[in-house]
Amino acid sequence: MDFIDHFKLIESIAVEGSTGTWQKVKEDSEEVRENLSGKLVGYFEIPSGDEFRMSAVIQLAFRSAPGTTTCP
Numbered sequence: 001m002d003f004i005d006h007f008k009l010i011e012s013i014a015v016e017g018s019t020g021t022w023q024k025v026k027e028d029s030e031e032v033r034e035n036l037s038g039k040l041v042g043y044f045e046i047p048s049g050d051e052f053r054m055s056a057v058i059q060l061a062f063r064s065a066p067g068t069t070t071c072p
Helices: 006-019 030-036
Strands: 039-046 055-060
Touching: 006 030, 006 055, 030 055
Parallel strands: none
Antiparallel strands: 039 055
């Protein structure tokens, strides 16, 4: 069985969730990702008793783009 890097997978979910698309966006850059991408702020592993299965609750934080408003 291949090892799955769960933190890399979570990072991917955060980035793709920040842009709202799975597609490459031409305005996307490393600077934009650094400033606006979601961040992993909580990772809580859930014991399963199964050595081949891993479950966790993750908490992501997203930041608003400058000049935009968010819901209260």
